[in-house]
Amino acid sequence: MKYIDEYRDGHTARVLSERIRDIVTRPWTLMEICGGQTHTIVKSGLESLLPKEITLAHGPGCPVCVTPLELIDKAIAIASRPDVIFTSFGDMLRVPGSSKDLLSVKAEGGNVRMVYSPLDAVKIAQQHPDTKVVFFAVGFETTAPANAMSVWQARKLGLKNFSILCSHVLVPPAMEIILSSPSNMVQGFLAAGHVCTVMGYEEYIPLAEKYKTPIVVTGFEPLDILQGMYMAVKQLEEGRYEVENQYSRSVKREGNVAARKLLAEVFETTNRKWRGVGEIPNSGYKLRESFSDFDAETIFEVAHIETQESPLCIAGTVLQGLKKPHECPAFGVQCTPEHPLGAPMVSSEGACAAYYHYGRMHAQSNLHKAV
Amino acid sequence: MNNEPMKNRSAEFSCPIPITDYKNILLAHGGGGKLTHQLIQKMLLPQFRSKLLEPLHDGAIFSINGSRLAFSTDSYVVNPIFFPGGDIGELAVNGTVNDLAMCGAQPLYLSVGFIIEEGLPMEDLWRVVLSMEKAATVAGVELVTGDTKVVDRGKGDKIFINTSGIGIINEGIEINPRNASVGDKILINGAIAQHGIAIMSVREGLEFETQIESDTAPLHGLVQAMFDVSKKIHVLRDPTRGGVASALNEIAENSRVGIVLDEGKISLTEEVRGACEILGLDPLYVANEGKLLAFVVPDEAEKILSAMKNHPLGKDSAIIGEVVNDYPGTVVMKSKIGGSRVVDMLSGEQLPRIC
Incomplete structure (x- = not known):
């Protein structure tokens, strides 16, 4: 398939991993930011191609993983109301809140629907003028423009029954939290290609300079990621710390200007809680005052809902690459993919879930050899 | 606050609900993944446990007066009832025919139970009936007994169909999901994930340049062609809901063996691959209705593969x-x-990813 196969070629992958092997002289810890990248790494088994000097820390860039427990509880409170059609991207439906997930709300009779685009939710609002339609607007800078567009469209159409439950998060503040931690282990970043497609990469330049850490804007196919790693390792070995763009077929320095303009019109930055990490200043978007008629949190009066994360979960240290998932006492015991206590066990892209599956393979393999 | 009385009440039951x-x-309890598995293992198997049920195969295999028979049942609730490449009637016949074929049986007789929602257009029912008649003729089976129920509008979804079937197993055939053995080669008869994507594209209103059609087909002819060249087939399984991944996980668990797949050997049509890329779905977990997985002894694999390739339903067969x-x-x-x-086995329904 065009535009896909050329980025998944096994021969080129071996060449790239050899190149990394050739230049690496000592241990380096790299972090890929985006859950989509983690997904590719896990799905293609890329870690098995890397030299032992390279350690990968899976970053906090999975929207499913970082959406805080209390926001899921807010979503559940809204979705349980009889006068509401609650719409969401598919994979948010299974994320457990403190007592249940959105799929359980559906099973109990709630009108919960999966949509592929927030604009589909706007369409549903047009078709059901007597019902309140809410869209669960989560995600990073990547999904923000489409979510902003849904609000913008709803206003243009004069819809009074459409709103969004907004929990947008932003990448650079999370990177800064990781880099500024005294115990930080991450020495180089693969920045999220699609986030930068929207935002450009100028905002990463001060981060790279301040923390003397190379940042490579990287795509999502296996060869993209291997090349991004090669570029980051090369910088580290040469003592450079620049922002480089591996994903030039999609990312421009200034990003998507039209999308950024829309974002600035609809959203403003705000403090956000991150699941497993806590509150990070200016790390998210909320609707501007001029769009507050579309803010589900106000309309349905759920702002007061507060939920504590599980005290057993060490997600924060895992997401910063300080601890490996299996070093957590709850790992695989109280915390499994069916009953996740924290962010990285929730999505298949999360670090703990990835370790859970891999650990199983290696544990059984060793067991077998021992017998 | 008010959950205490509930707790006390549940203590009165002598058999607490195991889940x-x-x-x-x-x-997701019907999705074919982990929750389905749990439902069967924790609630159904302990209560209905018997030697015949225990293997949890596509059907039960038993002997009566020296003849070995296979008996299987399946219900069909697909929405929409008409979809590219087939309909619920054809699916209901082929599905049970295939469950019997996966026991190594020659399907003979089917029963059919209709649960029809009040208001279903008579014309739609007629289309379904004609399609079942045609599918039965193609498969060489007879529909010999049946039942019809109508439920209130809103209490069903147009039409649900249950079919059960009986087939006879020939001498020398020994299929069991616990029989997978180290060294066995795993074969499949073509590109995967057609049915699930065909259904999803209609249900979600996705449009592609070429229409993706369900692969629904009766597989017993293909199975017969395989047995004609070798009886050394250990396991047969049709990877329906939950897809190839769930079927293989069940077999790996039942036989206590490991399975290694070669991604490069598993074929997908361009359209299905494109749809899966766009939706963020893993085709390994998407349903098939005309595919089979065969575990065969390594020495016979090539012979069986070429027999499959010579059959119209196995042209694109491969060792995966x-x-x-x-x-x-x-x-x-x-x-x-x-x-x-x-x-891994899926924990719940496969849902499209955000990004």
Whole structure:
């Protein structure tokens, strides 16, 4: 398939991993930011191609993983109301809140629907003028423009029954939290290609300079990621710390200007809680005052809902690459993919879930050899 | 606040409900993944346990007066009832025919139960009936007994169909999901994920340049062609809901063996691959209705493969993996790029990813 196969070629992958092997002289810890990248790494088994000097820390860039427990509880409170059609991207439906997930709300009779685009939710609002339609607007800078567009469209159409439950998060503040931690282990970043497609990469330049850490804007196919790693390792070995763009077929320095303009019109930055990490200043978007008629949190009066994360979960240290998932006492015991206590066990892209599956393979393999 | 009385009441039951994780049935309990598995293992198997049920095969296999028979049942609730490449009637016949074929049986007789929602257009029912008649003729089976029920509008979804079937197993055929053995080659008769994507594209209103059609087909002819060249087939399974990944996980667990798949050997049509890329779905977990997985002894694999390729339903057959000694109960895939990963059973429904 065009535009896909050329980025998944096994021969080129071996060449790239050899190149990394050739230049690496000592241990380096790299972090890929985006859950989509983690997904590719896990799905293609890329870690098995890397030299032992390279350690990968899976970053906090999975929207499913970082959406805080209390926001899921807010979503559940809204979705349980009889006068509401609650719409969401598919994979948010299974994320457990403190007592249940959105799929359980559906099973109990709630009108919960999966949509592929927030604009589909706007369409549903047009078709059901007597019902309140809410869209669960989560995600990073990547999904923000489409979510902003849904609000913008709803206003243009004069819809009074459409709103969004907004929990947008932003990448650079999370990177800064990781880099500024005294115990930080991450020495180089693969920045999220699609986030930068929207935002450009100028905002990463001060981060790279301040923390003397190379940042490579990287795509999502296996060869993209291997090349991004090669570029980051090369910088580290040469003592450079620049922002480089591996994903030039999609990312421009200034990003998507039209999308950024829309974002600035609809959203403003705000403090956000991150699941497993806590509150990070200016790390998210909320609707501007001029769009507050579309803010589900106000309309349905759920702002007061507060939920504590599980005290057993060490997600924060895992997401910063300080601890490996299996070093957590709850790992695989109280915390499994069916009953996740924290962010990285929730999505298949999360670090703990990835370790859970891999650990199983290696544990059984060793067991077998021992017998 | 008010949950205490409930707790006390539940203590009165002599048999507590064995699944306490969920108070209600979720769609995922019918999705063919982990929750379905749990439902069967915790609620159904302990209560209905018997020697014949225990293997949890596509059907029960037993002998009566020296004849070995297979008996199987399945219900069909597909929405929409008409979809590209087939309809619920054809699916209901082929599905049970295939369950019998996966027991190594020659399907003979089917029963059919209709549950029809009040208001279903008579014309739609007629289309379904004609389609079942045609499918039965093609498969060479007879519909010999049946039942019809009508439920209030809103209490069903147009039409649900249950079919059960009986087939006869020939001498020398020994199929059992526990028989997968180290060294066995794993064969499949073509490109995967057609049915699930065909259904999803209609249901979600997705449009592609070419229409993706369901692969629904009766597989017993293909199975017969395989047995004609070799009886050394250990396991047969049609990877329906839950897809190839779930079917292989069940077999790996039942046989206590490891399975290694070769991603490069598993074929997908361009359209299905494109749809899966766009939706963020893994085709390994998407349903098939005209595919079979066969575990065969390595020496006979090539012979069986060429017999499959000579059959109209097996032109694109391939050897996609093998059974190994390592990591019993686990399915591992060697990726095209040269890495490897675990292909796990799904925890719930496969849902499109955000990004």
